[in-house]
Amino acid sequence: MSTPAFVRGLELARRFYTEAVGPLLAETVPGIPHSAARIGPGSEVLGYDTPRSADHEWGPRLQLFLRPQDTSRHADRIRHVLAERLPKTFHGYPTHFAPTGETRDIRVMRATDGPVHHRVEITDISSWFTDTLGFDPTATITPAHWLGTPTQRLAEVTAGAVFHDGLHTLTPARATLRWYPHDLWLYVLACQWQHIAHEEAFVGRCGEVGDELGSAVVAARLTHHLMRLCLLMDRHYPPYSKWLGSAFAHTTAGERLTPTLTAALAATDWHERERHLATAYETAAGLHNRLGLTDRIDPTTRPYHSRPFRVLRADRFAQALMARVQDRAIRELPLPEPPDTEPENKRKP
Secondary structure (H helix, E strand, C coil): CCCCCCCCHHHHHHHHHHHHHHHHHHHHCCCCCEEEEECCCCHHHHCCCCHHHHHCCCCCEEEEEECHHHHHHHHHHHHHHHHHHCCCEECCEECCEEECCCCCCCEEECCCCCCCCCEEEEECHHHHHHHHHCCCCCCCCCHHHHHCCCHHHHHHHHCCEEEEECCCCHHHHHHHCCCCCHHHHHHHHHHHHHHHHHHCCHHHHHHHCCCHHHHHHHHHHHHHHHHHHHHHHCCCCCCCHHHHHHHHCCCCCHHHHHHHHHHHHHCCCHHHHHHHHHHHHHHHHHHHHHHCCCCCCCCCCEEECCEEEEECCCHHHHHHHHHCCCCHHHHCCCCCCCCCCCCHHHCCC
């Protein structure tokens, strides 16, 4: 089988619905209200797919959402009709997905002469969101729902594309999830600043005792926190590690900070590492001030108490954000504890 010209996954899914799945659905259950989309897990949903993505769980696939009562009545029949009557290939890509042999949960596109094991998921909206997120956004969403959901999952359900929303429920649900409520956004930002505050002095402290490897590990963790912070300040859910750098590159600070953070990670001396991170801290602090979420905070770095390490004192930003939270329940939420916390009586500056 020749390799077809690469088509981005979302565009392939759109054509698959319009040209193949939609017409078969209309013929099988005429006039049935439905919505169609490609959302959820998958590099194509976030827009990061490449020809490499086609090696597993990528291809002509989408979700069909029906009303709950229609799902129970018609889903099995629709699945059967699609299995029997979908074309074996679509724009050069097989519509049949076969197990890899390593696990039945991971499937790849394969040619077949029989019915296709298609990847058209047929469900109702509330069930799909509950299975994906652990809660139903068409009902009440609590702070625990927001904070207990990985940002990767929130990115997956708000990215992608809706091709048809005949149920008039999918688009509003995604709009509800598009970003945190304001007070929760302040809290999430405060937590991210607090992560930085916990370790910003350790790059120098590790280096001072000759532990360049430990200093580099701390710098890498701080870089990760800074990248997530910039995405959160831009109102973008940070994806997981595979796509974090790709997403960060498109943030307001991405072009400016990428060389600085790259230099911090490449540094072999803690003084140079600390210098680049200090520049990154000040850039992030400037972005915070431009958001206007708090009164202006001095964005310059400074010594860490009496020790010769350059820090931002990122806790100042966390505290200022928490002071602006109006919701009492959110205001009383704790900020993150330091990693590998020392016993209380051993903590010191």
